[in-house]
Amino acid sequence: MNVSMRGPGIAGPVLSMLLTAPAATQVAPVEVAAIRGDPRAESVPRFDTAAAQLAHAASLRSAMRGKEGDAKNASRRAAIDAYRAVKEYFSSDARACAEAGFRAGELLRSADDTAGAIAEFQVAKDRGADTPFRVRAELEIAHLHRRAQENEKALASYEAVLADPTATAGQRDDASYWSGHVCAAEKKIDEARKAWQRVADHGEDPLDRIRAWDCIAQSYVEAGDLEGAAGAIEKCHEALAEVSAEETKLGERVRNAITSMRAVDDLQRAVEKRDKVKSAAKKGDAGANRAPNPGDGKKKN
Numbered sequence: 067m068n069v070s071m072r073g074p075g076i077a078g079p080v081l082s083m084l085l086t087a088p089a090a091t092q093v094a095p096v097e098v099a100a101i102r103g104d105p106r107a108e109s110v111p112r113f114d115t116a117a118a119q120l121a122h123a124a125s126l127r128s129a130m131r132g133k134e135g136d137a138k139n140a141s142r143r144a145a146i147d148a149y150r151a152v153k154e155y156f157s158s159d160a161r162a163c164a165e166a167g168f169r170a171g172e173l174l175r176s177a178d179d180t181a182g183a184i185a186e187f188q189v190a191k192d193r194g195a196d197t198p199f200r201v202r203a204e205l206e207i208a209h210l211h212r213r214a215q216e217n218e219k220a221l222a223s224y225e226a227v228l229a230d231p232t233a234t235a236g237q238r239d240d241a242s243y244w245s246g247h248v249c250a251a252e253k254k255i256d257e258a259r260k261a262w263q264r265v266a267d268h269g270e271d272p273l274d275r276i277r278a279w280d281c282i283a284q285s286y287v288e289a290g291d292l293e294g295a296a297g298a299i300e301k302c303h304e305a306l307a308e309v310s311a312e313e314t315k316l317g318e319r320v321r322n323a324i325t326s327m328r329a330v331d332d333l334q335r336a337v338e339k340r341d342k343v344k345s346a347a348k349k350g351d352a353g354a355n356r357a358p359n360p361g362d363g364k365k366k367n
Contacts, residue, residue, distance in 0.1 A: 110151035116162035119155055123148035123166065127173065139177070146173050153189065164194035168203055180210050201233045205240060217248050224248070235270040243278060255285055266302070272309045272316065276302060276323045283329030287336050295333045302327070 113119045126145040133141055152166035167189030174183035187203040187210075194200035208223030227233050227241040246261035258281075265278035279302035286294035303310075303324065310320045 110148050112151075112155050116152060116156040116159040119148075119152045120162060120165060123152060123169065127169065142173050142177060146170050149173070160193045160195065161197050164190045164197050164199040164203075167193065168199045168206075171203065171206060175206070175210065180214055184210055201227055201230050201237055204230070205237060208241065209244065212244060212248055215251070217252055220248050221245055236274075239265050239269045239271065239274050243274065243281075246278075246281060250281075250285065255289065259285060266305070272306055272320050273323050276306060276320065276327065279305070280327045280329050283327070284332055287329060287332045290336075292333060292336055292340065295329060295336075299327065299329055299333065 111122070113122060123145060126141065126148050130138055130141040130145065149166040149170040153163045156162050167186045171183045171186035171190060174186055184207055187206045190199045190203035191207065194203060204223050204227050208220050208227065211217075211220035211223060224241040224245040228238055228245075233241075242261045242264045246258040246265075249255075249258035249261060262278040262281045262285075266275050266282060269275040269278060279298060283295045283298035283302070286292070286298060306320055306324060310317055310324060312320075
């Protein structure tokens, strides 16, 4: 019903109430003088604790799920700003800053912003003493340099992980495995094999050990040493025999991984190619050494 139809006695108070009522969604402005970095962080509210600030940033990160295109990019940007705000609002909390830097680095990496991601991971590394984020950040920095083909920087970061006493066995295996790939890209095959061999012999995860053996065998195939490749595959079978014999999910995964080694197919193709070359060479030698037939060259009627 239209308010004017109910008479001035009602319309006046109602109109006054509508005009003077506070907006339910209005939020008081937040002072952000502490923000000295990215000006977009000025839109990030400040919470009482670093934990609450991190939780707010994590909620914005979760809001990215299901979004695509510009909407996803905008959500990612908001989450990055929120993580950066943690470092500005709670700069004295090293652990919170390390986590915030790491999470921001992950988001920037997903946006293909390599330089930005490395900068954030560096914050996590520098502020992350006595936290898991230091080694994790160093690994991420190494991976980003490797993908950018900055091999010297990548190797330095992988070596830093290997030298860090707080690194887990899995992290050291990861660093060794990928440093092997960097060495291979630099044509330093002996160094690459040594890095892979560490994982093949002492890797924590049987599947990582198989991956390392696969790389070693492939390197021999590529070098034309097919016997060396066959030997590496055989050693892999021997090294993983006990685990592969288990009637467990892991045993099944190990068996599947061994039979799916790329080196097995690469070696088979290389052997077939070598045999064809040898066969053609033998035919050529046989033709060259064949005694001439007296009838050769004579015109037939």
